[in-house]
Amino acid sequence: MTRVYNFSAGPSTLPLPVLERAASELVCYGNSGMSVMEMSHRSSDFEPIIADAEKSLCRVMNIPDNYKVLFLQGGATTQFSAVPLNLLTGSGKADYVITGQFSKKAADEAKKYGDIRIVASSADRNHTYIPALSREDFRPDADYVHICFNNTIYGTKWNYIPDTGDIPLVADMSSCILSEPIDVSRFGVIYAGAQKNMAPAGVTVVIVREDLLGRAHKLIPTMLDWEAMANSDSMYNTPPCFAIYMLGLVCHWVEETGGLQAMAKRNREKAQLLYDYLDSQDYYIAPVEKEYRSIMNVTFVTGVEELDKKFPKEAEAAGLKNLKGHRSVGGMRASIYNAMPREGVEKLVEFMKKFAAVNAKK
Numbered sequence: 001m002t003r004v005y006n007f008s009a010g011p012s013t014l015p016l017p018v019l020e021r022a023a024s025e026l027v028c029y030g031n032s033g034m035s036v037m038e039m040s041h042r043s044s045d046f047e048p049i050i051a052d053a054e055k056s057l058c059r060v061m062n063i064p065d066n067y068k069v070l071f072l073q074g075g076a077t078t079q080f081s082a083v084p085l086n087l088l089t090g091s092g093k094a095d096y097v098i099t100g101q102f103s104k105k106a107a108d109e110a111k112k113y114g115d116i117r118i119v120a121s122s123a124d125r126n127h128t129y130i131p132a133l134s135r136e137d138f139r140p141d142a143d144y145v146h147i148c149f150n151n152t153i154y155g156t157k158w159n160y161i162p163d164t165g166d167i168p169l170v171a172d173m174s175s176c177i178l179s180e181p182i183d184v185s186r187f188g189v190i191y192a193g194a195q196k197n198m199a200p201a202g203v204t205v206v207i208v209r210e211d212l213l214g215r216a217h218k219l220i221p222t223m224l225d226w227e228a229m230a231n232s233d234s235m236y237n238t239p240p241c242f243a244i245y246m247l248g249l250v251c252h253w254v255e256e257t258g259g260l261q262a263m264a265k266r267n268r269e270k271a272q273l274l275y276d277y278l279d280s281q282d283y284y285i286a287p288v289e290k291e292y293r294s295i296m297n298v299t300f301v302t303g304v305e306e307l308d309k310k311f312p313k314e315a316e317a318a319g320l321k322n323l324k325g326h327r328s329v330g331g332m333r334a335s336i337y338n339a340m341p342r343e344g345v346e347k348l349v350e351f352m353k354k355f356a357a358v359n360a361k362k
């Protein structure tokens, strides 16, 4: 069976060389005589695997020395609780920006633990833009400010890093991590479920500035406590070993293909292909305001419900899978993460042209 072009928002397509490498060592890893899936996480076979994954991620992302990288479980959603439980212990106030469903969920979760203010929301225009914010918009005594840097469902991305002064900025980067270089030092905490650009589902990465450890609520469950996890090198309990191994392989692939600068160039070119086509015609509508367009998740609609339903079905038959938009917005969404080859986007544009030609709107 041949592989399709998989436009899924997550879990998503992984680089073929990584899958092939994993397949080649699936049954017997190196000289261990066993699969990574069968190893004790405390064995001398696994230790170098997790250490290499961490080092590789630090190299690829240029993570400064005063940050800890944690490999956790529970998805990005668990971090919606972990963030307030680790940080909301000074004034008990935090400021959230709502730019879509995930940031709203994060804010709703945090409201259980303290005084959460919604600084701005893009809900008024169905999350098709990112609010413009400056330092004065945030409460000076807030324990942190939370944003979602790329909005997977709506296809928007922050085109700037908000200036929060001395207030730690916390960002959910689940759907854009590793897509382009990012100045980690501008953030107090970055977290991301790995299942889009980093690995299969199962591992969640938290990158936390060291001075933010040790502030946790006294009733925090140990599994959510970043300090406890940092002190045990992400091995307080059994970590998601195989997903961590895959994350290491993906980081090597990023390095081998030119690092994040080169990745960003390819990603921008892929996204441009699609947006240029969308801007050149009037059959499809791309709802997101141009300056906030995501280069990872591209959303579009035909404006006709029946055609929006037909499109993903026919695309699938043409080998282009998972193009249906999120159930809350409808239409189509093409997730074109790092591992989506340019040819996949070219094929999609070809298909869009054909679909428009044979499905005239009445």
Ligand SMILES: Cc1ncc(COP(=O)(O)O)c(C=O)c1O
Residues within 6 Å of the ligand: 009, 010, 074, 075, 076, 077, 078, 102, 148, 150, 151, 152, 153, 172, 173, 174, 175, 193, 194
């Ligand atoms: C931006 C963003 N945040 C959070 C989540 C939730 O992640 P998880 O399923 O790992 O909990 C997702 C999942 O798609 C996401 O795209």
